[in-house]
Amino acid sequence: MHLSHLSLTDYRSYHRAELDLAPGPNVLVGSNGVGKTNVVEAIGYLATQESHRVSHDAPLVRFGATQAIIRGRVHRGDRAVAVEIEINPGRSNRAAINRGAPQRAREALGLLRSVLFAPEDLSLVNGDPTVRRRFLDDLVVQLRPALGDARSDYDRVLRQRNALLKNAKASRTWSEEHDHTLAVWDEHLSRAGARVLNGRLHVLQMLAVPLTESYAALAQGRKAAGFTYESTVPLAGGQHGTVPGEQELYEALLTELESHRKRERDRGVTLVGPHRDDLALTLGPAPAKGFASHGETWSMALGLKLASYRVLIADDPDPDARPVLILDDVFAELDEGRRARLAALTADAGQLIVTAAVAGDIPGELAGPRIGVSLGEDGSMLDAEGTP
Amino acid sequence: MVGNVYEGAVQDLIDELGRLPGIGPKSAQRIAFHILEADPEDMLRLADAIRTVKDKVKLCTICFNVSEQETCSICRDERRDPSQVCVVEESKDVMAIERTRTFRGRYHVLGGAINPIAGIGPDQLHIRELLTRLQDAAIEEVILATDPNLEGEATATYLSRMLGATGLKVTRLASGLPVGGDLEYADEVTLGRAFEGRRSVTG
Numbered sequence: 001m002h003l004s005h006l007s008l009t010d011y012r013s014y015h016r017a018e019l020d021l022a023p024g025p026n027v028l029v030g031s032n033g034v035g036k037t038n039v040v041e042a043i044g045y046l047a048t049q050e051s052h053r054v055s056h057d058a059p060l061v062r063f064g065a066t067q068a069i070i071r072g073r074v075h076r077g078d079r080a081v082a083v084e085i086e087i088n089p090g091r092s093n094r095a096a097i098n099r100g101a102p103q104r105a106r107e108a109l110g111l112l113r114s115v116l117f118a119p120e121d122l123s124l125v126n127g128d129p130t131v132r133r134r135f136l137d138d139l140v141v142q143l144r145p146a147l148g149d150a151r152s153d154y155d156r157v158l159r160q161r162n163a164l165l166k167n168a169k170a171s172r173t174w175s176e177e178h179d180h181t182l183a184v185w186d187e188h189l190s191r192a193g194a195r196v197l198n199g200r201l202h203v204l205q206m207l208a209v210p211l212t213e214s215y216a217a218l219a220q221g222r223k224a225a226g227f228t229y230e231s232t233v234p235l236a237g238g239q240h241g242t243v244p245g246e247q248e249l250y251e252a253l254l255t256e257l258e259s260h261r262k263r264e265r266d267r268g269v270t271l272v273g274p275h276r277d278d279l280a281l282t283l284g285p286a287p288a289k290g291f292a293s294h295g296e297t298w299s300m301a302l303g304l305k306l307a308s309y310r311v312l313i314a315d316d317p318d319p320d321a322r323p324v325l326i327l328d329d330v331f332a333e334l335d336e337g338r339r340a341r342l343a344a345l346t347a348d349a350g351q352l353i354v355t356a357a358v359a360g361d362i363p364g365e366l367a368g369p370r371i372g373v374s375l376g377e378d379g380s381m382l383d384a385e386g387t388p
Numbered sequence: 389m390v391g392n393v394y395e396g397a398v399q400d401l402i403d404e405l406g407r408l409p410g411i412g413p414k415s416a417q418r419i420a421f422h423i424l425e426a427d428p429e430d431m432l433r434l435a436d437a438i439r440t441v442k443d444k445v446k447l448c449t450i451c452f453n454v455s456e457q458e459t460c461s462i463c464r465d466e467r468r469d470p471s472q473v474c475v476v477e478e479s480k481d482v483m484a485i486e487r488t489r490t491f492r493g494r495y496h497v498l499g500g501a502i503n504p505i506a507g508i509g510p511d512q513l514h515i516r517e518l519l520t521r522l523q524d525a526a527i528e529e530v531i532l533a534t535d536p537n538l539e540g541e542a543t544a545t546y547l548s549r550m551l552g553a554t555g556l557k558v559t560r561l562a563s564g565l566p567v568g569g570d571l572e573y574a575d576e577v578t579l580g581r582a583f584e585g586r587r588s589v590t591g
Contacts, residue, residue, distance in 0.1 A: 163505040180546065181502065188542055
């Protein structure tokens, strides 16, 4: 699929912006601070209704405006759909499809699919486990939308269970009543946790080979990229065997909660479950976190994102369904060899949108239009010649 | 924002109305001015109705539904089926089920659901009274009709664990698709539940 036109109203720094895009590679060039990242963020938002930079919507609306609007024309094969998202901070967002009546924003999810890589994604390698869990869970939901509620269900049960443990700890007594109530939350936590864990393990199984391949193709180093899923629940069958079913994981979680009962009572917090797991990335024999060089960190983060792109393609092999691939501000950080290899790796994308401050950072192998971006004084986007 | 801009009685009324569920500061102000401008007789009738409710209405000593007497009209009704007890969270759930006119048994109102974040455990609900009540040999089935949300489900799980040993038949309301709706408009969770709870139609 590809996006042929993007239109922004009161989004971030832009009062108005109109942008035509082509299938295949597109390069947005402009100096720092003109809003190239805002453009790719808006495209990502059109696809996922989340920003990769901020966790709430208020900063997405231009200062002084009450709502921002992102419009895009999405092509899938020979069909085109006009998608419009209204961002209303503090109220619910709305979406209009093909200029129809506004409806719930979630109705527009999935019309545009994208994989976005931005410098923030380096935290996949050197950041907290939260970042890697979120990466996995987001990919799970893209592949199996029915699991969209699994993580939020789990988090809600977890909050209730933690509240119970904390209240019990504060009351300094542990009654039979506490035991009975805790057993209920154990059951619900294990049920929800098994769904989350099962989804993650399936995704990890799909991700392993593409990660190693993407990293090897990018870095051409001697070290192989891989990962181990560090689970608080012992997983039978090891890392690369068949994925345990939900019932099996449910029982494993229950057993593990049981054996941590005393420590959980002492600490007043839930110690077992997917919310404490981590995806440990490895380079050769060493962990990537703390051991990877700057270049290796970039290649690893990029490799993970490219691997998730491959997983999505493998899941729906229809060429028209390929997500739009977005690389924000990447090439400046890579050496000549990696730049050329990244261009080769992404050559088959249905649409590739790249940003760079300096056109010279983009390797010649990457064909396609160079679109100059700058910001007019009135907040409109100007093209290379400086006319709106 | 509506600040404390009005004097004395008017502001007191706005403040009191604003404490009601579902009423924000703007609505409170609108209702307060409606009360000011409305016919005094109508408004005094409203005030009387509130006073009467607080004076007269109490909880049924058997099922904890709202009642003007010691026991509620459903518990007193001899025609109700004594073998079934339907457990709900609130009195308003009794009203909702009564409107269906399909259930002829009696009720038990818990007064909420297990919710540790809000500090509500089984001790704060009328669960002990339910267990005492179930010792009556006439009761054969307990229907768990707590809300199909996280806290309601947890309460249902808790009750099913407590009732497991009693030998009573324990059932839970089904969840699934709304009648008269379109499949395509159902959300993923509801549709998923409906799949899990599907039943055979060929006997």
